[in-house]
Amino acid sequence: MTSSAALLTAMRLSDSMLPVGTYTASYGVEQYLNEDEIETADELGELLGGYLRGVIGPAETVALGHAHRSAAAGDLDGVLAADERLGAATLPAEFRDSSTKAGRKLLELLAETDGDPVDDGGGGAAAGDGGGGAATGDGGGAVDGVNGDPAAGDGADPLARAAVDGTVAEFAAACEAGRADGHYPVVLGVVCQRAGLSSREAALANAYGSVSGLLAAAQRLGRFGHTAIQSQLSALFPVIESVSDRYHDAELDAMCSFAPLADVMGMSHERADRRLFMS
């Protein structure tokens, strides 16, 4: 894998245009704003810092890291264990829903856009992704059978291989069959491993995607200016890095998730009279 291919994949997966519904999730932020618990941009930043240190790091990143290691070893059971434990550690039902909806949509999306073998150099696999498929000419037909060693091909879209790969497809089938829920960080861990990103890079992509998504949600709820939001994003970078470093290789059973006030907000949001977000 070329370094630019890895970077492009990481960017694609953490881009807000990735159509997996993350724009509908606020993980309680909407409730904080509705209840006037958060009023200033700095308070918003503190809230997200708390999410990073209490949930995104010790729960999501731990699950993602374990899923990544399991995918490298071709160990589907390990992936399923990460998925089960992350679900069990997430108490507000809406948070679980937002996470599993996005995770499953990512699996579906990859299967539909990158998964179809390209029969010749001229025809893209699917709308919107013809560039990757056409450029390689190998598409899904030339998937590397060895799980632990994602194939490298200059110019190839690494996700194209990941999508039809054994572990990703097996995990998607397990979700389909109801044996797994398909939490987003777990899906991301598996997909990134198959696409040749390291677990630390995958952790960074996940944490960045979560933080930028939540900041954008807060901004759409209408109280913060664009420069204030960018300042908070920038100020959170060191936290994103430190939780990714600290937790990406942690043991699965060391998973913790502690954000009781966010839990209460998420639980209240489920029954909120007025809501623009799914969580």
Add this chain to the structure above:
Amino acid sequence: MSAADDPADDPVVPPAFREYGDQPLPQSPAFGHGKNGIADLVLGREGDNPTRLLSDLVKVPYHLTGTLDSDPAPGLTTVCLQEPTGGVAQGDRHSLSVEARSGARAHVTTQSATKVHSMKANYAHLDATLVAESGAYLEYVPGPTIVNEDARCLQTTTVEMAPDASVVVGDIFVPDGLTDHEPFGFEHYHSRLEASVDDDLVCADAVDLRPAERDPRDPATVGDYAVVGTLYAFAPTAADVDALADALHDRLADHEVAAGASLLKDDAGVTVRVLGDRSTDVTAAVEAAWDETREALLGVGAPLEGRGR
């Protein structure tokens, strides 16, 4: 036997606590010297008869005063464990295990709060294992765990249950008991509750707090609150857990706390989170949630009057 005999590779003990466990315990009376309290209880019930204690193995500092059959729920027996030493000290290992056999109904409680004292070395471990067989109904609603300045406390709770059993667990965490000003003065508090229905993990609620490293008073964690309570109502095959979640949420609306209720993974029951300024407020809210849960699962409220808190 002292804590230093703990197998270093006990999987429930996280690495940080294994390290603390290597620290020798000074035989100083001021800080105690590590007591291994054990209570192994087995409860059974025949038909509609009252639930009976089939066997009990109890070692100091645990003390069992016997069982009470005064609970309004038919056939339900109350087991009250006492801890006369007045607290948990460095090196203490408390291990409670309760097995509710098929159809048994039991309520297990500690009579008062558990105070985890300040420490200079080692750590304290409070472990509980709750097993509920088919049709059993088991409650474990102990008093609050008060974690004092410089304490290191590991609390592990394991629930294993049949799909048609019910298990209700209450947990109240009070950082420090002495002053309101600096409530997060303990060194390390790690608590995890894991619940499995048959072999499926439905809840793995875990917290790891080291306030000196990271202050938990941010808006995601505890905000301006000091006390955190949780009620777990595991009832995988109960008729209408959705309605129970709504009822619990509504019930806590006029308490002096921030609280919410939500369905567990796999709809295996409901969790209720409560944050408050004072231990009494959080305790009242958790007990109200317990009462509401009982009403839904057994059709009889909880005996709140006798709890003396």
Add this chain to the structure above:
Amino acid sequence: MGYRDVAKVGLGGPVGSGKTALVQRLVPRLDDAGYDVGVIANDIMTQEDADRLRDSFADRLPTDLVAGVETGACPHTGIREDPSMNLAKIDEFTERHPELDVVLIESGGDNLAATFNPELADYFMFVISVAEGDDIPRKRGPGVTQADLLVVNKTDLAPHVDVDLDVLRDDAETVRGDDPTVFTNCKAEEGVGEVVDSIERSILFA
């Protein structure tokens, strides 16, 4: 069974043009014609709205075939760039009701540029009302020009807002070419039959 196995009708258009009113008129007719129908409304916002919508179909549809989808204050994203959450909801519908024939998806009220993603809607209707003025078609917003069917609602109000329906009709024809435009008055159920006919002809009989 999944979202690909049902016909999906998207209703877009500005706030208050009558999308919900039209859905409420369409459901009984499609139901009477023997179709199993589901309804998704984006951005209901309040619990009261959700209850009202569900109640309005109470004697026609199972309550679990009437659902809201929140679009995170991005109504156009929900129907255009990223319809995944609407599709997920349709998947839930088909899982519970494999017999489902058609789903009506009402967009949150939006601007004249809002269009439906062709993978979300097999048939896209853009609903405007005369109350917004008779120059709407002339603006050639993508919603007006690209919809499979343009619905001009509230014709009963035309005299009250000084709108000439003939001007509207001519302009619509000019900007939409051969694509159809229907005039409706949802209050008096006028024109609704024509909308049903168009839907049937275009996607249900096919």
